[in-house]
Amino acid sequence: MADGGIIRDVPGGIPRQVNVSCSPTVFQFEQLSAETCILMNVLGYGPHIRQARIDAYKAYDRHRTARTGGSVTWVTTGSKAEGLTNYRESDTDLMWVTNHATCLEEGVDSSIFPGEKSIFRSCSRISYHGHCRLLLERYGTYIPTAVYNALCDDGYGSGLLSSDLYVNQVLNGRQHQESSVEHERAGPSAPLTINGIDHRDIVGALHFYCPSILSRWAARPRNWPTPDVVQEVVSLGAFVSPVGVKGSDYEPVEWRICFNTGENVLVNNLHDTQVKLYVLLKMVKNDVLKPCKKEVTSFTVKNIVLWIAENNPQSLFNERSMFHWLHEGLYALRVAIDTKELPYYMIPERNLMAACALEHEQKLSWIATIDEMMTEGPRLILRLPKIRQAIIAHPEPLRWYSGRKIEMEMLTLIHTNRVTLGMDRETDVIMQAVLERQLEIVREVWMRMIMEGGRVNDLQSIRNSMLM
Structure with a gap:
């Protein structure tokens, strides 16, 4: 491979570039790539507008958190926190995190945490990777109502925090406003609409202290992110959200480990070309594949982009290589759909495609569509309505x-x-x-x-x- 090429030996088929700069023919359509990047800047995906959005939502989170007196931390997640969507272009995803309870992974000494916090111990031995059950270790001086009412017996006399009951408690505890319409739960979230047009998905979550999980992630050999960004992600810790593995015997009491604030930092530190790759892959997902049951999600394509960023020298990413990386992203997406395997970037043992409910006929149709796109070269972006309209x-x-x-x-x-x-x-x-x-x-x-x-x-x- 000294003359350049792709080695696809990363878990889940994520491509890793080796010595690409030696080949004069690897990056084709350089001028069209650069023009597409300029067009995406005009459409609102440039670094300055993204940063302005990010800063605005961070300020929004600070203001909402301050109004709770420190009892709750509000975190904007998803595309809004990443600065990638307009104000009403998609739903606003918010995480509501109580500060009166903390979850600890096995082996962490609970005595180092203040007595006013309720402590839960994670148990992952019989749960799928990236999930756990939460056993009550001690009550704090103040117990949030939602936490107390979600406790059940584990069958051995110990308290077990039910994710299913917790979501219902969050739904019941919503403060009704005349301008808002509350909807039925959607998985772990409590959706609502404000003024008839602003849609929000609110998820109740808990802090999760998991130094060993984050240490394993931080110790991986990588091209990206830089050591200071890695340490920032580690310092932000993790959360557990109230959702179990579909079909699991323990689904009503399982919680999913997530790294929302750390992932926000990772996306915000991607190279501009990598961010635009993420946007284009999301457009492919939304406007070409058009999944009906979340068989492929924005979270899926985000993980593909994070793996590509980690496994390739950053010098290979520039505005003239956009179509090369779009081709690689489509290939990775095709592999994930075909094999139903895609490792979670933070916990690779967790397969993001494990419960995607992808039917065989739909899989074949999507693979055929992606194959067609990969042979079209730059013309594939004409399949994306927003880009096509801007070109016209x-x-x-x-x-x-x-x-x-x-x-x-x-x-x-x-x-x-x-x-x-x-x-x-x-x-x-x-x-x-x-x-x-x-x-x-x-x-x-x-x-x-x-x-x-x-x-x-x-x-x-x-x-x-x-x-x-």
């Missing part, structure tokens, strides 16, 4: 509208954080300035639509569409 659009109108769309989103995030801080719309000069500028933008867009033959007269509809 004239550059000047696209840049004009995208600039106003991004400004509208930033103003909305500022407004949301002012509301979370408790500011009054009638007296806060920043909120008033934000709303005035938003109205100016909507009127500009409306006037341009009229000049180009449009007949839309509802300014609120224009504003809502700009935030999608």
Whole structure:
């Protein structure tokens, strides 16, 4: 392999690059790759706009956490925390973490934790990798109602925390607001809709102290991330969310180990080309494969990108190599679908495809589709509606509208954080300035639509569409 090539020997078929820079023909379509990256910047996937979104949601989490007096930590997760979606482009995923209870992996001394915290001990011996049951070790001086009411007997006289009961407690404990509509549980989450248009999925979780799991992850040989980022991820620890393995005998009392804050840091430290690869693979998942039962998820493609980043020299990632890495990402996705195997980036023993409910006919159809895309070269991006529409659009109108769309989103995030801080719309000069500028933008867009033959007269509809 001295002349360059791919060695696909990483668990789950994730590609590892070896000596690619020696081959002059490896990175094809370099100019088209660079132009696609520029186009994605215009569409709102550039590093500056992503960082602005990330900072806004971090501030939102701080404000909401401060309002609880320290009893709860709020964490935005998923695409919003990663800075990859517009304000209403997808649901907002939030994690609600009680600070009055802590879970410890086996072997950790509980005496080092303050007495006011309730302590649970994880038991993973009969659970699938990445999952555990939680046994009560001691009560704290304050026991959250949701925790207390979710306790059951393990059959041997000890307290066992039921994930199923815990989700129901979170659902029952929601504070109803006139502007919100609460929905039935969806797995571990308590979904709700605010003002009829803002959709949120809220998951109740617990802190999980697992130094040995994180140490194993940190000790892996890797090209990425850098040692300082690895240490930051380790310092953030883990959580357990109330969801078991589908079909398991212990599903109602199993909890899943997750690293939401650490994964946010990892995605935020990806190379710009790797982030755009992640976005394009998500578009393939949403707009081409179109899974109906979460057979493949955004979490699936995120793990593919993390493995690719870890196993390849970072010098190989640049805007001119985008289509090369998109081809490699599609190959990894094809392997995961074909073999129904994809190791979780943080705990490789956990197979993310183990319970994906992928039927044989659907698997064959998806494999055929991905094969077709891999033979199309750069033309494959024409299958992605958002990219295709941007290519068709004239550059000047696209840049004009995208600039106003991004400004509208930033103003909305500022407004949301002012509301979370408790500011009054009638007296806060920043909120008033934000709303005035938003109205100016909507009127500009409306006037341009009229000049180009449009007949839309509802300014609120224009504003809502700009935030999608």
